[in-house]
Amino acid sequence: MPHRITSARKLMQGNEACVHGALYAGCRFFGGYPITPSTEIAEGMARLLPKCGGHFIQMEDEIASMASIIGASLTGTKSMTATSGPGFSLMQENIGYAYITEVPVVVVNVQRGGPSTGLPTKIAQADTMQARYGTHGDYQAITVAPASVRECFEQTVKAFNFAERFRTPVTMLTDEVLGHMREMITIPESGELEVVDREKPDVPHEWYHHFEITPTLVSPMASMGDGYRYHVTGLVHDQDGFPTANPNEIKAKMDKLRNKIVRFADEVTQLDVEMVDDAGIVVFAYGTTARAARQAVHMAREKRIRAGLIRPITIWPFPDDQLRELLAHVRRVLVVELNQGQLIHEIERVAPKTCKVAGLTRYDGEVLNPVEIFKRILEVK
Amino acid sequence: MMADPIQSSNVTYDYLRVKKRFPNVWCAGCGIGTVMGSIIRAIDKMGYSKDEVALVSGIGCSSRLPVYCDFNTLHTTHGRAIAFATGVKLAKPSLKVIVVTGDGDGLAIGGNHFIHACRRNIDITTVLINNQIYGMTGGQCSPTTPHDSFAATAPYGNMEKGFDPTTLAKAAGASYVARGTVYHVQQLDKLIYGGLNKKGFAMVEAFSNCHTYYGRLNKEGDAVAMLKLMKEHAMPVKAAKVLPPEKLEGKFLTGVLWDVEMPEYCELYQNLIDSFQEKDKE
Numbered sequence A: 001m002p003h004r005i006t007s008a009r010k011l012m013q014g015n016e017a018c019v020h021g022a023l024y025a026g027c028r029f030f031g032g033y034p035i036t037p038s039t040e041i042a043e044g045m046a047r048l049l050p051k052c053g054g055h056f057i058q059m060e061d062e063i064a065s066m067a068s069i070i071g072a073s074l075t076g077t078k079s080m081t082a083t084s085g086p087g088f089s090l091m092q093e094n095i096g097y098a099y100i101t102e103v104p105v106v107v108v109n110v111q112r113g114g115p116s117t118g119l120p121t122k123i124a125q126a127d128t129m130q131a132r133y134g135t136h137g138d139y140q141a142i143t144v145a146p147a148s149v150r151e152c153f154e155q156t157v158k159a160f161n162f163a164e165r166f167r168t169p170v171t172m173l174t175d176e177v178l179g180h181m182r183e184m185i186t187i188p189e190s191g192e193l194e195v196v197d198r199e200k201p202d203v204p205h206e207w208y209h210h211f212e213i214t215p216t217l218v219s220p221m222a223s224m225g226d227g228y229r230y231h232v233t234g235l236v237h238d239q240d241g242f243p244t245a246n247p248n249e250i251k252a253k254m255d256k257l258r259n260k261i262v263r264f265a266d267e268v269t270q271l272d273v274e275m276v277d278d279a280g281i282v283v284f285a286y287g288t289t290a291r292a293a294r295q296a297v298h299m300a301r302e303k304r305i306r307a308g309l310i311r312p313i314t315i316w317p318f319p320d321d322q323l324r325e326l327l328a329h330v331r332r333v334l335v336v337e338l339n340q341g342q343l344i345h346e347i348e349r350v351a352p353k354t355c356k357v358a359g360l361t362r363y364d365g366e367v368l369n370p371v372e373i374f375k376r377i378l379e380v381k
Numbered sequence B: 001m002m003a004d005p006i007q008s009s010n011v012t013y014d015y016l017r018v019k020k021r022f023p024n025v026w027c028a029g030c031g032i033g034t035v036m037g038s039i040i041r042a043i044d045k046m047g048y049s050k051d052e053v054a055l056v057s058g059i060g061c062s063s064r065l066p067v068y069c070d071f072n073t074l075h076t077t078h079g080r081a082i083a084f085a086t087g088v089k090l091a092k093p094s095l096k097v098i099v100v101t102g103d104g105d106g107l108a109i110g111g112n113h114f115i116h117a118c119r120r121n122i123d124i125t126t127v128l129i130n131n132q133i134y135g136m137t138g139g140q141c142s143p144t145t146p147h148d149s150f151a152a153t154a155p156y157g158n159m160e161k162g163f164d165p166t167t168l169a170k171a172a173g174a175s176y177v178a179r180g181t182v183y184h185v186q187q188l189d190k191l192i193y194g195g196l197n198k199k200g201f202a203m204v205e206a207f208s209n210c211h212t213y214y215g216r217l218n219k220e221g222d223a224v225a226m227l228k229l230m231k232e233h234a235m236p237v238k239a240a241k242v243l244p245p246e247k248l249e250g251k252f253l254t255g256v257l258w259d260v261e262m263p264e265y266c267e268l269y270q271n272l273i274d275s276f277q278e279k280d281k282e
């Protein structure tokens, strides 16, 4: 059953937009556990999924939620969960399972302050590195981060597209403010946004290898019950999915996991770049913080300070090459984030020697406002 | 008398990944292989095609079972098999979903998923292989290790007492609860068959031997000696009904312990979806 909403223009919360984006992308399974500030996503899914012929289930915890969406995705159903810090931590072991078994799923983390129970009703961007390195072992993460309600919709669709294209879990990082903020959005018509579906095998059962090393390194994925009986395990496995202890096969699997994303990273990179061409100072920020940063940059321009903005919409893989190029002629980069300094280390890693890196952080549960950012621009310019 | 088809068949071979996955990881004489045979014979008797069966497990010696079987097989994370299986079943209810778990996997780390799947009464058959110890990691205490028994992490005897998985499953809301042993193989076949036949959550405890750890640490002897103990201590539930309590001392009950009809979760959900579809048509 298709997903329909009655009126195309709607005043909507970020969390609601995420629900509609997921349904637009073809998500038909949601397993979740309530947690502030993400709960509206689960509630929206509970209401709308059965109307679209899909399934919602409230699991007993986030470990089970993550497990359930992986199981559902293996049957060929696009699946999602949504949570916040404590739940994201609980999901990590099974997120790793999705990496190694190459199962496409989408995990939305509406960030709040941490560690632990932290600040349930207040904003933070402190899970930025957890989205990249949260589970154990070596892997490549894909993470998108919208900055408006409209983008919550679009980036949820993108998150599904990346998950399906690369057969991998994708995280979407939003935050308490974005999740609860209301903005007017126009719901795209069906067909207006690209929707990607996983590649399915077209070979007979005997020829099928669930983890075949293909030119794109992404293997066609049969659904359970379609007549391709295969084995799935979190143990490192060969191209048929059976556990292996052979060093060559182990390395081939680990290289596949890495290179299927690293080699095609350009396909997922999304950068919003404003007024950087002539800029002496560039502000680097994502999500809600980037909204204030944009205003601060405009305030600086009004004062004839050549400021610009780089806003990563895809945070992971980190856009190393693009940033090296963009920062080549910039003297200063100011990394603004709602944590004690996370992405600043990535910027320090990629910024050319000619570009000095400064930071502005806030981690008291409040947003950074444009004036604060503007003042910091004046300090470091 | 007609031979029981389940007893006279030797069908397991047809369902195994014989060329790819053998020899197996289990110790010679381990009861897990016997349970595998019972699961396969029960599936065969149900007449399921290999393609419609999803066999899901967690982590442990017992959870290695699916890799040897030619179904859709899913070897998940420790304790989480039932949660993965819930996603598989709900997203595609036409699949016949069977979970294989151990006493540690299903009742310690996975205990929460176990009780909630019973409560939901989702149509999954769970075979819990209870060897009263953690085999895979070398004989540590499990939630079914009896009080005063020895384990690698209970070198002075277990101070805790063990769970009874069957009373737990019944109390949590399962539709069908049974217990068999790897000594009583034909009965185990039937009990698992009964579980598969049940619309709802079915839990079959398969009492098994880990002679390598439990047997050695508790001086119960080798695999054969442990099977003999099962023979001596198992008491069919029907026979137990007519015996005085003193005759049941030291015995454990086997057979179908609980069997009721209750609304099944996936069906209830489908009714909801259908009701929206009907509204759409109007």
Ligand SMILES: Cc1ncc(C[n+]2csc(CCOP(=O)(O)OP(=O)(O)O)c2C)c(N)n1
Binding pocket: B059, B060, B061, B062, B063, B078, B101, B102, B103, B104, B105, B106, B129, B131, B133, B134, B135, B136, B137, B142, B210
């Ligand atoms: C999260 C996690 N913790 C611990 C382990 C280590 N581990 C592997 S198997 C196992 C116990 C399995 O015991 P049981 O379920 O009784 O199965 P058996 O080996 O006895 O069949 C443990 C603790 C693990 N794999 N994952």
Ligand code: SF4
Binding pocket: B025, B026, B027, B029, B030, B031, B032, B061, B062, B131, B135, B136, B209, B210, B211, B212, B213
């Ligand atoms: S360690 Fe115990 S449970 Fe594991 S295979 Fe050996 S006998 Fe079986």
